[in-house]
Amino acid sequence: MSEERSLNFLEEIIENDLKSGKYQSIVTRFPPEPNGYLHMGHATSICLNFGLTKKYPGYTNLRFDDTNPVTEETEYVESIKEDVQWLGFEWKNLRFASDYFDQLFEFAVKLINKGLAYVDDSTSEEIAQQKGTPTEPGVNNQYRDRSIEENLRLFNEMKNGKYPDGAKVLRAKIDMAHTNMLMRDPIIYRIKHAHHHRTGDKWCIYPMYDFAHGQSDSIEEVTHSICTLEFIPHRELYDWLIEKLEIFPSHQYEFARRNLNYTVMSKRKLLQLVNENHVDGWDDPRMPTISGMRRRGYTPEAIRDFCERVGIAKREILLEFSLLEFCVREHLNKIALRRMVVFDPIKVVITNWTNEVEMLQIEDNPEDENSGAREVPFSGELYIEREDFMENPPKKFFRLFPGGMVRLKGAYIIKCDEVVKDDAGNITQLNCTYIPESRSGNDTSGINVKGTLHWVSIKESISAEIRLYDRLFQVEDPSSEEGDFKSYINPNSLQLLTNVHAEPALKNAKFTDRFQFLRKGYFCLDKDSHGRLVFNKTVGLKDAWAKEVKKGS
C-alpha cells in the first residue's frame, strides 16, 4: 500500500461518505444471476466490489439474483461460488434474492396500498404498444385506474395461481409519459408457473429485476450498489422504489464493463460457443471464463493484478489481451518451475561422450533463491529443437549451425561437426563434440557462446501431449463485426502436439504446479492428465527472435 495511486471515482465517493460520517463502514455486493459461468467481465466486478471492502471498513455479500426460475440452475450457483473463492475473495453473507420473496411480496402490497401499483390484464404486445417510444410518450390504459381493493384482490389471486402465465402483471404506477422509458409504469411482478431452483413450487409469481435488485440491496443495507453502465437509466427507478417503499436507501453507482479484444464476453455468445461445440465446454482454456482461464493456467494473482492495472471508468472500453498476458507472465515468472521439453526433435549425438549418464543439478527457478534444483540426466544421445539448428544460418542466428557452438542449458558447450541426412536430404542427426571443461557452474573452458539451448536426453525423456492455444477470434471485436460473430472464429486456436519429449522430472507434475518450459512458455498440467501427461500452454515467452525472423521475411 506504500505506492501512491490516485483514487478512482468510486473510492472518492466512498472516502467522502466515510469522512462526512454518512457511513461508518460500507457494504457492497456481487450479484450474479445463476444462469451461466463467470467470465473476465465478472472478475472485474468481483475485484471491484470485494476490493473496496478490503480497502475500506465493511464487507461484501455474494447474492444470487435468482428471480427468473426458467433460466437459472443450481449447477451455476456452485461454479460461481468456486470461481469467487478461487479469485481469492470471501463473502460475508451468502444470499439469494429468492430469500426475500416474502418481503418482496409485502413490498408490492405496500405499493398497491399507496395507490402506486396496479394489476394490468394487457398482453405483452399491448403493453409494448402503449409504452410509446423514446421520442413519443406512452398512453394510459383502462386498468390503470383500478381501485386499491381490486388490485389487492387480483394480485393475491395472481399469487394463488388463479391465472395462467402472461394473463396479468403487476405494474408500478408512475408516469406513462416519462422521458425515461423505464419509468413508464414498469412491470414489477409477472406470472410464471415454473419450478424455482430454491423455492420450488411455492411461488407462481416472480418479481422483475427492478423490483428485486434494489430491494435486496436495501434489505441487506448495501451502501454502494455497483453495477455496469447499462443500468444508468434504471437508477431513477431504483431510487423511486426505495423512496416510495420507505426502506434503507442503498445507492447505485455505475462503471464501464470491460471487454477484451479477440474474444466475446456475453453469456449468450459464450453459451453458443459451448452448445455448438466450437469449444470444449465452459472451462475450455480458450474461453474468457474464470474456469477457462484457471484451466489455462492463469493465476488469481495475475487476474487481480490485471483488474487493478486497468482501473475503472465510465466509458465502454476494449482492453488489449496483451496486458492480461503481461500480468500472467509477470506472476508466472516468479513462481514457475523451469523444465525442458523438446516439441519438435532433432537427434544430437555427442561423439566424444562415454556411454555413461551424468546427472546434472539444474535450478528450478533462477528468479527464486528459495527454490531448489532437480536432477536432469545428460547423455551422448540428445534431442534438441529442430528450429534451433540451421544449416545455412542468417546473420544474428546464434543457435546451432555446422561448425558453430552453443551451450546446452545447465550442461556443456557443444560444437556441431557433421550433419547427417537421409536419402531424401532431410536432416536426421547432428554429430557434435562436447567441451569437457565447459560444464555449467564450473566452466574453465574460457569459451563464450552466444546461444543456450534446451534439450533432453533421449533415453530418459518421457512423452507428453501439449496443447497450444491462440486467440479464439481473428478480429479484435467480433461482436461489432458484420454478420454472425462465429464466422470470425480462429480455426487454428488449438494446436495439438501429441508426442513431445520432456525431461523426466515432469513425471511428478502436480495439478497445482506452474511450469516454464525453457524458451517455450508457461505451461500447466491439464485435468485430462490421467495416466498420461497433458500440458496446456498458458502464455508464451516474449520472443525477440521471432520478431527478428518476421522482420526479415
Added chain:
RNA sequence: UGUUGAGUAGUGUAAUGGUAACAUACCAGUCUUUGACACUGGUGUUGAUGGUUCAAGUCCAUCCUCAACAACCA
C-alpha cells in the same frame, strides 16, 4: 427529431485552473549459461471551433462522434 452517459498516446488509467504523467504495446540498444527476466533510450496524446483567464485537458458556448434506453431478461 427524445432522454441519459461518455470522448486524454496504439490500448488502458491519472492530472479536481498552474511542467500533460504512469503502465502496457511498439521501435532501438545493453546485459544474459532461457534471444526469457532485468536495464537504458525513443516514437506517440487532450474530438472540433470559439470564448473567459496571466494561465484551460480542466470553466463557459456551439458543434461533432460514440454508447445505452421502446424484453412479462438481468
